[in-house]
Amino acid sequence: MKLGRTSAAVVLALAALISVHGGALAEPPPTIPQARAKLVKLNERADQMVEKYNQATEAYRKAKKKYDDLNTDLKLKGARVETLRESLVAVAVNSYQYGDLSSWEGLIVQGEPQAMLGSLASIEQMAQATTAELAAFEAATKELRVQRNAAKAVLSEADAARDQVRGEKSKVDKLVSEQTKLLRRLGAFKVGNPQSTGIAYTGPASGNARLALQFAYAQIGKPYQYGGTGPGSYDCSGFTQASWRTAGVELPRTTWDQWSWGADRRVSLDALQPGDLLFSKGLGHMGMYAGNGKMVHSPQTGDVVKVVDLDDYWRGRLLGAVRP
Known part of the structure; x- marks a missing residue:
């Protein structure tokens, strides 16, 4: 089938449209000076985003360490409190098993009064010392719990900030990708060597x-x-x-x-x-x-x-x- 002049013109117009949308007539790649200028702007934007990312990550790391340290300390003191409580229970059980040493009847039944008085004094001293230490540790534990809870709140804020920065990180990754493409186009992308031993410093520092x-x-x-x-x-x-x-x-x-x-x-x-x-x-x-x-x-x-x-x-x- 032959096409008329009008049909041929339409076909040519459609072909032109297709070539434009297909990329044949797309925007030409930037010249080297244009690419370098764009790279400078990308580097500046990436620097700012990387700094935000580093700031948020560091804030989270510090908050996490403080929380973990306080939590560990709280657990240690809590364990000590339980040990002291068990000691007091042992003193009470001991007193119950051997009678009421605070009464003369208990002393007479148990044997020599002098020996019993010594035992009584010893048990009372142990109880008083343990009670005092328990009170001190409970107070310290209470204060630590307050600090730990405050640290937990800071950690939650830091975690929220880090979550927000994770979104920023995707933007950084996109910028990095653009930088990489431009550098490769310019033939200036350097992979580097993680094992490099560098060069000797011979400058004037002391x-x-x-x-x-x-x-x-x-x-x-x-x-x-x-x-x-x-x-x-x-x-x-x-x-x-x-x-x-x-x-x-x-x-x-x-x-x-x-x-x-x-x-x-x-x-x-x-x-x-x-x-x-x-x-x-x-x-x-x-x-x-x-x-x-x-x-x-x-x-x-x-x-x-x-x-x-x-x-x-x-x-x-x-x-x-x-x-x-």
Whole structure:
């Protein structure tokens, strides 16, 4: 069957529509500059979401530990209370079995009055001591129960916050997926090596800052992973925490907490020393000053622990510094 001119035009129009909806005429992929610009925005959004996720997870971990510690202490004291009660029962049973030692009849029946008086004094002292200890433990148990219940309420709040962040985590995962696609398109996605032994630090640091930077440089080449605290992968704050831990300084877990922890340890950006913690505006990212204008950090998805020129990486985006 032959098609007329009108029918042929319709067919051509339908084919055009099909090709558009089928993706043949879909929006062209971004150019490399456009992809890089989009990646910067994705990284900034991901940094903020990762920080929220880390904050909520850390709050839950702390609340859970406090609750568990109080609950364990409460159980131990409760067991001691039961032991003391059993001791008092034993004293009462003993007194019943051997008669009423508080009466002269009981003393005469039992034997020598002097010996019986000694037994009476001993039993009374035991009863009084046990009663006093029981009262003290019951009071402590009551106070612990109040603390435990308060901790349980905090834990419930932290758990609710963590549940909310689980929803945020799915958004982070989506962002990470977008980052990965863009990086692969740019040919810039780095898998990293969790077993990397890094490179030697030869900078000007001294003291415990040198120890921290020696550890940091030994991690170079390991992959970034949000929520990572080592040893095979790190996020930015997990990396600085692990580095300074080797130097005997225990930093809080998250970027926000490390910035708050350093409230009275802030230093001028004009007076940086190797080992100082560096924070971006918005507190979405951080790293460590390595000396000579360099920073070592764990950047973002698709990248690895590395050393960068501070001015090139954070020009205009550096918030401040903290000296551990």
